[in-house]
Structures are given as structure tokens and as C-alpha cells.
Amino acid sequence: MKITDARVVVSSPGRNYVTLVVETEDGVTGIGDATLNGRELAVASYLRDHVCPLLVGRDARRIEDTWQYLYKGAYWRRGPVTMTAIAAVDVALWDIKGKAAGMPLYQLLGGASREGVLVYGHASGTSLDGLSEDFQRHLDLGYRAIRVQAAVPGLEKTYGIAPADGRVYEPASGNRPQEDTWDTPAYLDFAPAMIAHVREQFGYGVHLLHDVHHRLTPIEAGRLGAALEPYRLFWMEDPTPAEDQSAFRILRQHTTTPVAVGEVFNSIWDCQQLITERLIDYVRASVSHTGGITHLRRVFSLAELYGVRSGSHGAGDLSPVAMAAALHLDLAIPNFGIQEHMGHTGPYAEVFRTSYSFSDGYMHPGDAPGLGVEFDEEAAARHPYEPRYLPVNRRLDGTVHDW
Ligand code: CS2
Ligand code: MG
Numbered sequence: 263m264k265i266t267d268a269r270v271v272v273s274s275p276g277r278n279y280v281t282l283v284v285e286t287e288d289g290v291t292g293i294g295d296a297t298l299n300g301r302e303l304a305v306a307s308y309l310r311d312h313v314c315p316l317l318v319g320r321d322a323r324r325i326e327d328t329w330q331y332l333y334k335g336a337y338w339r340r341g342p343v344t345m346t347a348i349a350a351v352d353v354a355l356w357d358i359k360g361k362a363a364g365m366p367l368y369q370l371l372g373g374a375s376r377e378g379v380l381v382y383g384h385a386s387g388t389s390l391d392g393l394s395e396d397f398q399r400h401l402d403l404g405y406r407a408i409r410v411q412a413a414v415p416g417l418e419k420t421y422g423i424a425p426a427d428g429r430v431y432e433p434a435s436g437n438r439p440q441e442d443t444w445d446t447p448a449y450l451d452f453a454p455a456m457i458a459h460v461r462e463q464f465g466y467g468v469h470l471l472h473d474v475h476h477r478l479t480p481i482e483a484g485r486l487g488a489a490l491e492p493y494r495l496f497w498m499e500d501p502t503p504a505e506d507q508s509a510f511r512i513l514r515q516h517t518t519t520p521v522a523v524g525e526v527f528n529s530i531w532d533c534q535q536l537i538t539e540r541l542i543d544y545v546r547a548s549v550s551h552t553g554g555i556t557h558l559r560r561v562f563s564l565a566e567l568y569g570v571r572s573g574s575h576g577a578g579d580l581s582p583v584a585m586a587a588a589l590h591l592d593l594a595i596p597n598f599g600i601q602e603h604m605g606h607t608g609p610y611a612e613v614f615r616t617s618y619s620f621s622d623g624y625m626h627p628g629d630a631p632g633l634g635v636e637f638d639e640e641a642a643a644r645h646p647y648e649p650r651y652l653p654v655n656r657r658l659d660g661t662v663h664d665w
Contacts, residue, residue: 263288263322263362268314268351270296270306273642276608277432278302278650279581281637282309282350284358286322292357293637294350295550295584298342299577300433300651308347312336317351323362325355329556345528345553352554353587353633360632367587367633371559371594378624379592381576381603382407382471382496384430389413390459392427397460406623407469407496407600410460414452417443421653421665422473430578430607439651444663446482454489461493469496469600471522476500476664477655480509484516496600497522497544497573503664504532510541522546525575529553530561537568544573544599550584551575555591562595571599578604582614586635589618589627601625612641 267285272278280296296305313332320328332348333339360367368374383405387393393412400408411422419442424431434440453472460470472495478486483501490498497520502509504523513521524546527533536542545565552558562572572595574588585603592601603625606614615636617628628634655665 263290263358265317265320265322268317270309270314271639271642272302272306272647273613273645274648275610275613275642275645276606277579278647280306280350281581281583281642282354283637283639284317284322284351284354286358290358290361292322292354292361292632293583293635294353294357294554295581295587296346296350297550297579297581297584298346299579301343302647304343305346308343309350313347313351322355322358325352325359325556328352328355329553333553340529340531342528342551345557346551349550349552349554349557352556353549353583356555356587357632364631366627366629366631367555367590368593368627371555371590374593375596376593376598378621378626379589379598379601380407380623381405381601381620381625382409382469384409384411384604386410386423386431387412388423388427390456393456393460394463395427397464401464401468404620404622405468407471409471409473410456411473412456414445414449416448417445419443421655422475430604432578432607433650433652435648435650437649440653442653442655442665443658444477444655444665445658446478449477450482450486453486457490457493457495466494471496471499473499474501476503478502480512481516483513487513487517487519487521490519491517495519499523499546500525507533507535507541510536511539514541520544522573524573525577527552529557530564533561534564537565537570540568540570542570544571546573546575546602548575548580548584549587549591550580555587559591559595562591562597566597571597573599574601576602576604578606582606582610582616583633583635583637586616586618586627586633589625590633593627609645613638613645
């Protein structure tokens with residue numbers, strides 16, 4: 263089954279998505295998500311200029327061989343751009359394999375290990391009352407797990423919190439990133455009060471999650487984790503900058519609040535120590551940024567040996583193709599934990615027709631062959647790329663800070 267064409271489509275139906283389309287000689291087409299938020303064009307070029315020409319003529323059925331060829335063959339390994347490009351090829355080939363077999367992808371991955379995939383939604387507020395309203399809205403939609411974030415009093419803008427209640431947070435379009443402000447002491451005072459507020463109002467019958475966005479030092483994170491213990495979080499996400507794996511030893515010595523990390527990971531080497539030393543509880547890597555199904559499955563298999571579960575990244579800047587791929591993997595692996603479901607906004611459904619579903623807090627990828635997502639290239643052409651950047655975070659004195 264020879265590949266006859268591989269092309270990259272950059273579109274912005276609500277926000278920027280990079281989609282790889284792979285065609286084969288017998289008419290089966292596969293798609294993969296190659297979106298890297300704020301660096302979309304770098305991955306598009308990596309694919310267009312260096313990968314697509316290598317794909318034409320290859321056998322689409324040889325997924326593992328193609329993965330190794332692109333990873334080892336380039337000499338320059340890992341990194342978000344490379345691994346996102348490889349991921350898009352990998353997912354497109356899995357899509358083709360599923361369609362050729364007439365089976366949904368999860369069947370090829372060993373079949374369903376559960377009836378549905380527990381997902382968490384995002385509640386946010388510009389105030390505690392605003393957060394409560396958004397939390398109630400998520401409960402009414404059926405979510406059983408909800409991430410809670412609220413604006414820290416005194417800080418004008420913080421990434422991860424919608425600018426107005428009832429909206430989602432998205433970076434504004436433009437050629438330069440917005441600049442946010444940050445103050446760790448104010449946040450550390452506020453965060454436990456925010457979580458306490460939600461527990462007092464809504465009780466303990468729903469899972470609570472919270473994203474720290476890499477903004478703390480290990481000892482600060484230890485203090486926060488300890489303060490949050492009475493509220494039984496499902497997890498505290500990205501407490502410290504993720505690349506410093508041994509820092510998590512300090513955090514672990516100070517709290518039993520479960521820890522999740524991984525949305526910036528792009529290979530198994532980013533979490534090898536975190537997993538084998540049992541320094542985290544959930545790996546949040548995504549299919550799109552971590553080398554596709556082939557590589558992320560390997561990460562989750564390593565994690566399984568050490569009692570670490572999955573918690574894949576599922577933000578709105580990963581396209582519906584990535585969401586579908588994640589759901590197939592989530593349904594099949596033994597050590598699934600939870601899946602993020604931020605959802606998509608804007609006219610994305612004109613471009614991506616999905617077959618996944620949500621009901622009672624659980625999602626299912628559907629039973630269409632392959633990924634179950636149809637990509638409409640003509641519709642994509644109506645929504646051209648718009649430059650849009652993630653914000654930069656500065657402390658009150660102007661120092662650039664992690665976020
Ligand atoms: C967030 C994301 O979903 C999350 O947990 O941290 O909004 C993340 O910042 C973006 O996906 C980055 O592109
Ligand atoms: Mg996050």
C-alpha cells in the first residue's frame with residue numbers, strides 16, 4: 263500500500279491547526295495533527311520540506327519502521343518540532359491502517375479495556391463566584407471531574423483563566439505574545455482558599471483538579487500540595503518546571519497530593535526518571551507532541567510498570583484529530599487515568615467532522631474505521647492561518663517567569 267501524496271494544511275477554524283493528510287495508492291487517506299501552539303509554521307515546514315518527500319513511495323502499513331526511520335534517520339532526535347511532525351505521520355498511518363482493516367483504532371490497539379473514558383472539563387472564574395457558576399455549568403453538562411482555576415486577586419491577567427466569566431481562555435491573535443503578571447506569594451495564599459471554596463460549596467462527590475503551570479519552586483510546590491491535602495485533589499498539575507526531573511524528589515518528600523506532569527514532554531526520555539523513581543502519579547503527555555500513538559503507547563507501558571497512570575493533555579490547541587487519537591489510546595491501555603477535555607470553539611466543526619461522543623462525564627471515540635475524523639480541506643481553506651502566541655509571564659518586578 264504505497265503512499266502517493268503527503269501534504270500539510272494549516273488552517274484556523276477557531277484557532278490554528280496543522281493537519282497532515284496522507285494518501286495511498288488504493289484511495290485510503292489518513293490524517294494526523296501536527297499543531298504546536300504558537301510554533302505551527304515550524305512544524306508545517308519540517309513536514310513539508312523534510313518529511314513529506316520521504317513518505318511518498320513508502321508502504322503505509324509499515325508504521326513502526328516509518329517511526330524509526332524518521333526518528334533515528336534524522337540524526338537530530340527529540341524536541342517538540344521533530345516529535346510533533348513524527349506524531350502527525352504516525353497518527354495518519356494508524357488512521358490508514360484502521361480504515362484498511364475496517365476497524366476503529368482502539369480495536370487495533372487491543373480493544374476496549376473500559377466502557378468509556380473519564381474526562382475532565384475546565385471551570386474558571388474571574389472571581390470565586392464566577393468560578394462557582396462555571397463549576398455548576400460543568401456539573402449540569404455531566405462532568406464528574408473538573409479542573410478549577412480562578413484569577414488571583416491583584417493580578418491583572420493570568421494564563422489559564424478566561425478573561426470574562428463564561429468564556430474560554432485562548433491567546434489573542436497578533437504577532438506578539440501578550441504579557442501576563444505573576445506573584446507567587448499572592449497565588450500561594452489564594453489557591454488553597456479557592457479549592458476550599460469549591461469543596462465547601464459542591465462537596466467531595468466530584469473530582470477536582472488544579473493546574474499550577476510550572477510556576478513554583480519545588481519547596482513552594484511542596485507547601486501548596488500539603489495545604490491542599492484536606493481537599494483531596496485528583497491531581498496537582500505541572501507544579502514545577504517539568505524539565506527538572508530530580509526536583510520532583512523534593513516535592514514528593516512534602517506532600518501526598520497526587521502529581522501530574524507532561525504536556526510539554528515530547529519523548530519517553532522526558533519522564534524516564536519521573537516514572538522509574540515514582541515521582542509522579544500521572545503522565546500528561548499528548549499523542550500530538552510525543553511522537554504519536556506508537557511512542558506515547560511506549561511511554562504509558564513504561565508508566566504501567568511503576569503504577570503511574572495516563573492523563574493525556576487535551577487542550578483546545580490540539581485539534582479534534584488529536585482528541586480522537588487520544589480517546590482510542592485511552593480506551594485501550596490498561597493504566598488509563600483520566601483525559602483532559604477542554605473542547606473546541608469557533609467553526610472547527612466545519613473542518614473536522616468527529617465521531618467521538620460525550621455522555622455523563624465519559625467520552626468514547628466511536629466505531630467508525632480508523633480515527634473516526636473526517637477532514638474537509640475546502641472548508642479549511644476558508645479559515646487561513648492567523649499568528650497567535652501563548653503569553654509571556656512576568657513577575658511584578660518585570661522578571662520573566664515560568665508559566
Ligand atoms: C493547559 C494548556 O490544558 C492545559 O492543561 O496547560 O492550556 C496549555 O497551556 C496549552 O495547551 C499550551 O499550548
Ligand atoms: Mg496544563
